[in-house]
Amino acid sequence: MSNTLTKADIVDTIHERMDMNRAEIKDHVEALLDIMKQAIKSDHSLLISGFGKFEAYDKDARKGRNPQTNETITLPPRKVVVFRLSRKFRGEINDQRE
Structure with a gap:
């Protein structure tokens, strides 16, 4: 759980x-x-000092496959958001001091 x-x-x-x-x-x-x-x-990004940064970026269209039918399909372009920890927070998580 x-x-x-x-x-x-x-x-x-x-x-x-x-x-x-x-x-x-x-x-x-x-x-x-x-x-x-x-x-x-x-803005495609959000920085929170001492915590991390959220960034959005565009992914291009790509080829994919339907696993049930093995049919080749084209997946449409899309936006993806990623989060990157700040160095300070990463150190806290890993119990390290900088």
């Missing part, structure tokens, strides 16, 4: 640490996520 942190978990954690009502916190979290989404859509 996975221990995935959800948006609701984030809201609950902030609610425990701050003197704000849950609905207000949820609105702030939603606003932050909207800002992040728009930054990635328009």
Whole structure:
């Protein structure tokens, strides 16, 4: 079973640490996520110092194969978002000090 942190978990954690009502916190979290989404859509990157960088890039159309029929198909071009950890956060995860 996975221990995935959800948006609701984030809201609950902030609610425990701050003197704000849950609905207000949820609105702030939603606003932050909207800002992040728009930054990635328009600028194709989002840098959060000490955490990491989200980058969007275009993948070209490519040939693929339907595994059930072995039919060759062309997969359309698409955008892909990748996340790269900051050096500082990577060190924290790996329990190293820089």
